[in-house]
């Protein structure tokens with residue numbers, strides 16, 4: 001038995017793909033999935049998966065399922081946003097104590113007493129992409145060069161997007177906006193927008209009559225030109241706000257949901273920001 005094992009070992013080592021052993025990277029939710037896919041690129045032997053379904057959105061109050069715990073124990077590396085987004089992280093680490101965790105937002109300066117939506121600002125997405133690349137390079141040194149190169153390419157793309165967005169947004173006369181859920185302070189800071197009201201609501205739930213009345217009141221008091229709902233917000237409710245207040249309801253996407261298909265997911269953040277840019281210009285320009 002012992003001899004058979006000794007014989008088997010070199011064969012296993014031989015079977016490992018060039019460039020290191022297989023690497024299973026699990027990401028917590030969609031924005032981490034998108035950034036990690038861009039950092040990994042087509043590197044052989046590395047798989048990237050998303051723990052929460054891509055339709056989940058933010059992980060505020062997310063509860064781990066038994067299937068999630070199995071996925072966590074099987075992963076080599078877990079990529080999380082940190083900054084309080086994954087409230088289940090302590091529990092996850094108790095279940096899978098050997099799991100290596102990369103917190104993309106670790107050590108970053110948080111606004112508004114610890115708002116975790118760092119990636120919604122493009123500067124935040126750039127910093128988190130770099131942090132993921134550093135973490136993966138440390139966890140998997142054999143592929144470190146590939147992670148660094150892919151991250152540099154993606155950061156360059158994000159930088160070009162940021163320049164284009166500044167060129168279009170810096171001259172806007174109207175800069176006051178009302179948003180849904182507190183996802184946009186980093187985005188607003190980046191582009192000099194002023195969030196005068198946040199309609200706090202449970203993501204994914206239908207707003208009730210009282211919430212709609214409160215929203216209408218907030219929009220009237222704030223005097224803004226447009227209210228920015230998220231793409232998941234029911235169009236019927238947006239229409240009620242528009243009718244009651246006379247302001248248009250435009251969309252602003254925190255880039256927390258999208259297609260699981262890696263080729264589509266890789267592009268989804270930049271595409272969401274392009275739509276945000278068009279939406280802002282349309283709503284706030286004279």
Ligand SMILES: [Zn+2]
Pocket residue numbers: 058059060117181182183
């Ligand atoms: Zn959120």
